[in-house]
Amino acid sequence: MWRSCLRLRHAGRRLLNPPRGALTASVRPGPNPLIPARAYAPPTERKRFYQNVSITQGEGGFEINLDHRKLKTPQAKLFTVPSEALAIAVATEWDSQQDTIKFYAMHLTTLCNTSLDNPTQRNKDQLIRAAVKFLDTDTICYRVEEPATLVELQKNEWDPIIEWAEKRYDVEIGSSTSIMGPSIPARTREVLVSHLASYNVWALQGIEFVATQLKSLVLTLGLMDLRLTVEQAVLLSRLEEEYQIQKWGNIKWAHDYELQELQARTAAGTLFVHLCSESTTVNHKLLQP
Numbered sequence: 001m002w003r004s005c006l007r008l009r010h011a012g013r014r015l016l017n018p019p020r021g022a023l024t025a026s027v028r029p030g031p032n033p034l035i036p037a038r039a040y041a042p043p044t045e046r047k048r049f050y051q052n053v054s055i056t057q058g059e060g061g062f063e064i065n066l067d068h069r070k071l072k073t074p075q076a077k078l079f080t081v082p083s084e085a086l087a088i089a090v091a092t093e094w095d096s097q098q099d100t101i102k103f104y105a106m107h108l109t110t111l112c113n114t115s116l117d118n119p120t121q122r123n124k125d126q127l128i129r130a131a132v133k134f135l136d137t138d139t140i141c142y143r144v145e146e147p148a149t150l151v152e153l154q155k156n157e158w159d160p161i162i163e164w165a166e167k168r169y170d171v172e173i174g175s176s177t178s179i180m181g182p183s184i185p186a187r188t189r190e191v192l193v194s195h196l197a198s199y200n201v202w203a204l205q206g207i208e209f210v211a212t213q214l215k216s217l218v219l220t221l222g223l224m225d226l227r228l229t230v231e232q233a234v235l236l237s238r239l240e241e242e243y244q245i246q247k248w249g250n251i252k253w254a255h256d257y258e259l260q261e262l263q264a265r266t267a268a269g270t271l272f273v274h275l276c277s278e279s280t281t282v283n284h285k286l287l288q289p
Contacts, residue, residue, distance in 0.1 A: 017242045046101045053095040055087040062087035066094065075117040082202065086112070086275040107268030111176070111209060115202045127204040128196045134217035135184050135192070139237055141175045150243050157239055163220050164227055169195060173218065192217070202276040210269035213237075213262060223270050234259070 048078040048088075050066035057063075061080040064071040064087060073081035081087050090108050104111075122130070135141075140158040144150055162173050191241075199207065211220040214237040222228040228236070235242060238259070245255060 037096075043115060044104055045215065046103065048097055048099055048101050051092075053091045055084070055091050058082070064091055064094065073113045073116045075119075079112065079116065081112055082200075083275060083278050085278045086272070089271065089275055105264065108272055109263055111206055111269065111272045115205045122218070124197075124201050124204065127201065128193055128240055131196055131204065131208050131211055131217060131220075132192050133188055134211045134215070134220075135173070135189065136171075137215065138180065138218055139214065139216040140239075141173065141182050143175050143177045144240070145177050150240065153241060153243060158237060159227070161218060161222055165221060168221075168225065170229075192221075199273070200276060203273045206269045206273035206276060210266055210273070213266045213269065223266070224273060230263055230270060234263050234266055238262070 051287045052067055054065045056065060058078075058080060060078070061082050062084050064079050064081075070174070075078055081090065086108075090112060093106050093108050097106075140154075140161060143154050143158075158175070162175060165171070166173055169188075169191055171191050172185050173188060174182040174184075176182040196204065196207065207220060207224065207241050210223060211217050214220055216232055216237055219228065219237055223230065223233050
């Protein structure tokens with residue numbers, strides 16, 4: 001997945017040139033309602049203050065350099081990521097900024113800052129349980145009783161995903177029209193906790209981020225296992241809203257903007273998880289323009 005992204009951005013060897021200096025640059029975030037409260041919320045915009053972006057490998061991992069300044073986190077830690085693939089993706093995010101840096105659209109940088117600084121001080125077990133908790137309010141597990149057309153739509157679109165997850169993980173999930181939602185068996189939680197434990201802490205930050213966007217752990221697992229594309233997962237998470245729009249109409253620009261923003265955040269979170277699960281280094285031949 002990340003290879004296609006890198007080829008599209010033509011990152012090339014330019015991102016791999018080492019800096020000549022060792023000055024530092026810290027970008028501090030501010031509030032943004034689009035980002036979950038647990039993650040850093042970046043400021044809106046800032047004039048671009050650098051010309052070139054590169055990455056270097058240090059003792060703790062791969063670093064991002066803006067001109068000759070090393071990027072730092074909001075808590076003034078050295079911005080260091082565990083894999084070269086993730087470093088290139090983040091560097092591409094910074095390099096793609098034009099005259100104005102749009103921090104609110106730099107989701108990979110925000111996720112890295114959250115993983116590095118861990119502002120809520122949660123450990124791996126807490127991150128896993130936070131993700132599994134989404135089962136209690138999972139979007140595709142809550143069903144309506146009417147109108148019949150929406151009932152049928154939910155059954156046709158959501159049931160296959162639930163059935164896939166139940167078969168894939170050998171668990172019971174189900175669905176319900178009750179306001180309390182389905183009763184999730186304890187074994188289901190235990191199995192998913194065990195599965196999520198196979199991910200590292202960085203990837204778990206991304207999984208929770210995606211689940212927050214989709215309001216669904218089941219859809220998130222479908223994304224991580226490549227059962228769903230980002231576009232499919234987003235539309236499934238918005239099924240009832242899309243149904244109402246088809247029936248009653250919508251303000252086109254507002255709907256399109258919201259949909260694109262959700263797709264962008266979901267795609268970034270999914271890419272982040274996969275890049276955090278990749279090997280440390282990449283084959284540089286793939287980075288040729």
